[in-house]
Amino acid sequence: MSCRIAGVRLPTPLVLASGVWGTSPTLLERxxxxxxxxxxxxxxxxxxxxxxRNPTAIDWGHGLINAMGLPNPGAAEEVxxxxxxxxxxxxxxxxxxxxxxxxxxxxxxxxxxxxxxxxPALIEVNISCPNVESSHGEMFxxxxxxxxxxxxxxxxxxxxxxxxKLSPNVADIAAIARAVAAAGADGITAxxxxxxxxxxxxxxxxxxxxGTGGISGAALKPIALRCVHEISGxxxxxxxxxxxxxxxxxxVEMLSAGAACVGIGSxxxxxxxxxxxxxxEELKVWLAxxxxxxxxxxxGRTHRGAxxxxxxxxxxxxxxxxxxxx
Ligand SMILES: Cc1cc2nc3c(=O)[nH]c(=O)nc-3n(C[C@H](O)[C@H](O)[C@H](O)COP(=O)(O)O)c2cc1C
Numbered sequence: 157m158s159c160r161i162a163g164v165r166l167p168t169p170l171v172l173a174s175g176v177w178g179t180s181p182t183l184l185e186r187x188x189x190x191x192x193x194x195x196x197x198x199x200x201x202x203x204x205x206x207x208x209r210n211p212t213a214i215d216w217g218h219g220l221i222n223a224m225g226l227p228n229p230g231a232a233e234e235v236x237x238x239x240x241x242x243x244x245x246x247x248x249x250x251x252x253x254x255x256x257x258x259x260x261x262x263x264x265x266x267x268x269x270x271x272x273x274x275x276p277a278l279i280e281v282n283i284s285c286p287n288v289e290s291s292h293g294e295m296f297x298x299x300x301x302x303x304x305x306x307x308x309x310x311x312x313x314x315x316x317x318x319x320x321k322l323s324p325n326v327a328d329i330a331a332i333a334r335a336v337a338a339a340g341a342d343g344i345t346a347x348x349x350x351x352x353x354x355x356x357x358x359x360x361x362x363x364x365x366x367g368t369g370g371i372s373g374a375a376l377k378p379i380a381l382r383c384v385h386e387i388s389g390x391x392x393x394x395x396x397x398x399x400x401x402x403x404x405x406x407x408v409e410m411l412s413a414g415a416a417c418v419g420i421g422s423x424x425x426x427x428x429x430x431x432x433x434x435x436x437e438e439l440k441v442w443l444a445x446x447x448x449x450x451x452x453x454x455x456g457r458t459h460r461g462a463x464x465x466x467x468x469x470x471x472x473x474x475x476x477x478x479x480x481x482x
Contacts, residue, residue, distance in 0.1 A: 157169060157193075157436070157439075157440065157451070158193070159193070159416055159417050159451055160394070160416075161194070161278070161319075161343050161394040161396065161416050161417055162278060162317040162319065162342035162343045162394060163317060163342075164194070164251050164277045164278055164317065165251075166193035166194045166250075166251065166417055167193045167249055167250065168191055168192065168193035168432075168436055169193055169407070169411070169416075169417040169418055169439075169451055170191060170192050170193050170407070170417070170418055170420050170432050170435060170436060171192065171193060171194045171195070171196065171253070171396050171398075171417055171418065171419045171420065172184070172187040172188075172192045172194070172195040172196055172419075172420060172421075172432075173196060173398050173419040173420060173421030174196040174197065174198060174199055174253075174255040174280060174282065174321075174421075175196075175198045175199060175224065175255075175421070176372075176421035176422065176424055176425070177421075177424050178195055178196060178197050178198055179198045180237065181237055181240040181241035181244055182244075184197060184241045184244070184245065184252070185241070185244040185245065185248070186429070187432060188244075188245050188248045188250035189248065190429060190430060190431075190432045190433050191432030191433040191435075191436045192250060192420070192432045193250065193417065194250060194251045194252075194253055194277070194278070194417070195241075195245065195250060195251075195252060195253065196253040196254075196255050196280055196419075197234070197237070197238060197241065197252065197253065197254055197255055197276075198228055198255065199226055199228065199255040199256065199257045199280075199282045199285065200228040200229070200230065200231050200234035200254075200255065200256060200257075200267065200271065201226060201228060201230065201231065201256070201257050201258060201259075201263075201267065202230065202231050202258060202263050202266055202267050202270075203230050204228065204229050204230035204233070205225065205226050205227055205228055205230075206225075206227055207224050207225035207226060207227025207228075208223050208224065208225035208364075208365055208366045209365040209366075210365060211363065211364055211365055212224050212225070212364065212365065212366070212369075213369075214354065214363060214364070215425065215426075216354055218373070218374050218375040219371060219372055219373025219374045219375040219376060219400065219422055220371070220372045220373045220422050220425060221352055221353075221354055221363075221364065221369040221370065221371050221372075222349070222364075222369050222370055222372065223364045223365070223366035223367075223368065223369035223370065225366065226257060226285055231256070231266075231267050231270040231271060232270060234254075234270075234271060235270060235271060235273050235274045236274075238252065238254055238271060238274035238276055239274045241274075242274055242275060242276060251276075251277030251278065252274075252276045252277055252278075253276060253277065253278045253279070253280050253319070254271040254272075254274065254276040254278070254279050254280070255279070255280040255281075255282050255321075256268055256271055256279060256280070256281060256282065256310075257281075257282040257283070257285055261296075261302075261305045261306055261309045262309065264281065264283075264296075264306045264309050264310050264313075265309040265310060265312065265313035266313070268281070268309075268310040268313040268314045268316075268318070269313045269314055272313075272314040272315075272316050275316075276316060277316075277317075278316065278317050278318070278319055278342075278343070279310065279314060279316050279317070279318050279319070280318075280319045280320075280321050280345055281306060281307065281310050281318055281319065281320045281321060281341075282321045282348070283295060283296035283297040283302075283303055283306050283320060283321065283322070283323075284296075284297035284321050284322055284323035284347070284348035285348060285370075286323070286325065286348065286349055286350075286351040286368070286369075286370045295323055295325075297321075297322050297323040297326065297332060297348075298323070298325075298326055299332075300331050300332050300334070300335035301335070303320065303322075303332050303335050303336050303339075304335040304336060304338065304339035305339075306320075307320055307335075307336045307339035307340055307341050308339045308340060311339070311340040311341075317342035317343070318340075318341055318342050318343075319341070319342065319343040319344060319345050319396065320336040320341045320343075320344055320345070321344075321345040321346075321347075321348055322336075322344060322345070322346045322347055322348070322383070322387070323347065323348050324346075324347040324348070324350050324376075324379045324380070324383050324399075325350060325351055329346070329347075329383050329386055329387060330386045330387060330389065330390035330391075331390075333346075333386075333387040333390050333391045333393070334390055334391055337391040337392070337393050341393060342393070342394075343393050343394045343395065343396065343416070344387055344391070344393050344394075344395045344396070345395070345396040345398055345419065346380065346383045346384050346387055346395055346396070346397060346398065346399075347376070347379065347380050347383045347384075347398060347399050348370065348398075349369075349370025349371055349372045349376065350370060350371045350376055350379055351368055351369070351370060351371070352368065352369060352370070352371040353367065353368045353369070354369075372399065372400070372421055372422045373400055373402070373421075373422035373423075373425075373426065374400050374402060374422075375400065376399040376400040377399060377400025377401070377402075377406060377409075378400075379399060379400075380397065380398060380399025380400055380401075380410070381397075381399075381409060381410065381413045381458075383399075384397040384410060384413040384414055384415050385413040385414060385458045385459070387414070388413065388414025388415070388456060388459070389414070389459060394416035394417075395414060395415045395416055396415065396416070396417055396418070396419045397410035397411070397413060397414075397415025397416075397417070397418050397419065398418070398419025398420075398421065399419070400422070401418050401419065401420055401423060401435070402422070402423045402426055402427065402435075403435060403438055404434075404435050404436070404437070404438020404439035404440075404441065404442050405438065405442060406435075407435055407438075407439045408439065408442050408443075408454060411451055411454050411455050412454050412455070412456070412457040412458055413456075413458045414455065414456045414458065414459065415455075416455070420432060420435065423435065
């Protein structure tokens with residue numbers, strides 16, 4: 157079950173996705189103790205951020221939608237949390253991933269240099285948060301040039317390997333992946349949430365205080381699989397395939413699309429504290445039942461051919477949907 161990403165060994169292929177659970181060293185440790193093979197801390201920015209007003213995160217029936225607005229204590233205080241987390245994780249052999257975001261290319265470099273003081277195994281460069289405004293005017297993940305500029309800046313600011321986290325909300329994610337690969341990225345995390353909105357029928361008002369938010373969980377899976385498939389066909393970099401992985405079978409699908417390992421976020425909300433151990437066990441059972449010996453046997457199968465079998469594994473649509481069609 158072990159795998160490698162950017163030269164870093166993960167004891168299991170499941171990675172705690174940034175922001176969902178990992179807000180404190182003790183929570184990061186809990187994820188590692190329950191089966192995560194690497195854990196990503198909450199994204200931090202140079203200055204502290206309060207985040208948006210509540211409601212900020214809602215289960216809408218097919219996943220979550222959130223507009224947290226990157227609440228965090230700022231990079232200087234985050235370093236202390238990362239140091240504590242790194243100490244706890246070292247004993248478990250589980251690598252720590254720091255996560256950074258910024259408003260300008262230069263600040264990405266500064267944030268990378270600061271979190272490097274805690275010596276995380278990897279730094280995830282979050283250029284794809286849909287819930288914050290940047291002085292750049294749009295996400296850095298929106299353009300190949302901006303994404304490459306951030307990557308170059310971070311690479312010149314730290315010796316620690318960097319993963320660049322991409323957005324599904326772009327015309328050509330393979331082109332963005334090629335740009336960050338050429339700029340020196342050591343790996344890619346795909347994907348961040350997809351922008352969306354909930355509207356309250358009675359009042360007609362947006363449900364989230366921020367108006368819009370990012371969709372994660374089950375509804376995101378087909379989008380994430382498509383993105384990982386396209387990226388793995390375009391670049392040689394390892395990918396943390398993230399988005400809508402709730403079961404071991406979802407993890408199989410993500411690895412089949414070309415992911416090196418699998419990000420787990422919203423599943424923790426839907427399956428509870430044992431999400432990692434449950435998904436890991438389901439993945440092992442699936443591999444054994446299908447006669448596969450290791451993860452490498454299933455990695456990238458989507459590039460080997462299509463149309464083998466169609467098995468719908470998702471839950472049925474909302475009860476009563478047939479009536480709306482009548
Ligand atoms: C409540 C919440 C907070 C999040 N915060 C962050 C964050 O701070 N940084 C980041 O890169 N992604 C953040 N994400 C995105 C997740 O890391 C992940 O990319 C996304 O949720 C898709 O994975 P999932 O479907 O397994 O949840 C957040 C997602 C949720 C639901």
